[in-house]
Amino acid sequence: MLNPFSMQGKVGIVAGLANQDSIAFGCAQALHHAGAECLVTYASPNAEKFVTPLVGDMGEPELMLCDVQHNDQLDALFARARKRWGRLDFVVHSIAYAPLDDLHGRVVDCSKEGFALAMDISCHSFIRMAKHAEPLMKEGGSLFNMTYYGAEKVVDNYNLMGPVKAALESATRYMAAELGPQDIRVHAVSPGAIRTRAASGLKAFDELAYDGETRSPLRRLASVQDVGNAVVYLASDAGASLTGLTHYVDAGHHIRF
Numbered sequence: 001m002l003n004p005f006s007m008q009g010k011v012g013i014v015a016g017l018a019n020q021d022s023i024a025f026g027c028a029q030a031l032h033h034a035g036a037e038c039l040v041t042y043a044s045p046n047a048e049k050f051v052t053p054l055v056g057d058m059g060e061p062e063l064m065l066c067d068v069q070h071n072d073q074l075d076a077l078f079a080r081a082r083k084r085w086g087r088l089d090f091v092v093h094s095i096a097y098a099p100l101d102d103l104h105g106r107v108v109d110c111s112k113e114g115f116a117l118a119m120d121i122s123c124h125s126f127i128r129m130a131k132h133a134e135p136l137m138k139e140g141g142s143l144f145n146m147t148y149y150g151a152e153k154v155v156d157n158y159n160l161m162g163p164v165k166a167a168l169e170s171a172t173r174y175m176a177a178e179l180g181p182q183d184i185r186v187h188a189v190s191p192g193a194i195r196t197r198a199a200s201g202l203k204a205f206d207e208l209a210y211d212g213e214t215r216s217p218l219r220r221l222a223s224v225q226d227v228g229n230a231v232v233y234l235a236s237d238a239g240a241s242l243t244g245l246t247h248y249v250d251a252g253h254h255i256r257f
Contacts, residue, residue, distance in 0.1 A: 004238040008035030011085045012141075012235075013077065015041040015066060015129065016094035019050040021196050023146055024094040025058070026224025027231050032059030034232045036090070039081055041066035043095070068095060068125035078132040088136040090235045093129055093145045096122040098160050104203050110160050118160055123168040130175055130186070140183030142235045145172060146227075147188040147246060149254045157203040169246055176244030185243035187234050191227045192216070192250025217252035 014031065017024040017040050028040050038061040042051045051063060064080060066073045081088055102114030126145045133143060150158035151165035169188050176186040193209045202208070212221050230249045233239050248254045 005236045010036040010089040012090035013039045014092040017042045017051050023224050023227050026228035027092045028058040030228025030232045043067045090142045091133045093126045102160050118164045122164045137184050142185040147190045173244045188246040190248045192253045212253045215256050222249050
């Protein structure tokens with residue numbers, strides 16, 4: 001009997017690598033260990049010196065520059081996947097951004113431009129990636145984004161990203177309904193506080209992390225590897241009947257808010 005948790009022979013994209021603390025790194029590493037082959041993207045030439053040394057731990061994936069604000073780079077990414085494999089089995093979107101002035105202020109004070117930029121990079125780019133992936137998933141597949149509990153409840157200092165992640169979670173459900181007939185599953189993964197580069201932009205992040213370490217049922221934070229292992233389960237045949245869900249990988253912290 002085949003192992004339903006195996007990703008052997010599966011191919012896909014992991015987008016959003018910045019350094020070894022990135023959720024994208026944990027996902028690419030776990031997918032590789034489960035047998036998958038990946039294209040891994042990073043958003044800026046400045047990140048290259050941080051991501052290149054990580055390729056060995058991810059199974060020597062092909063790295064590609066892809067800033068989701070640039071349509072030509074997004075087009076090139078999926079063209080490369082088509083040329084290399086002719087198909088996709090999974091896409092992991094681990095990308096979020098908001099201008100600091102808007103992120104650190106009240107939602108009611110955020111600028112139109114800042115809100116639009118945060119929504120474009122953190123939410124709509126996932127939709128754009130799904131549109132690119134759909135024709136390459138003729139035999140089904142899975143799409144993943146990263147969210148946070150602040151989409152559902154008000155979390156101090158999460159501010160602008162709360163409404164943005166709420167939109168992302170809603171998009172996940174609608175896309176799951178739309179793509180389900182093609183056996184394409186869509187999931188949001190909610191890791192809780194993790195010490196990533198993106199999280200460092202939040203005000204009082206250390207307080208949020210301390211709360212997770214002291215009040216979550218497991219008395220710890222989730223690691224990027226924990227998130228990666230959850231993605232492997234959901235992307236594998238073991239997760240074949242799951243779609244449209246928000247999966248909390250946060251040591252149970254969300255039940256304590």
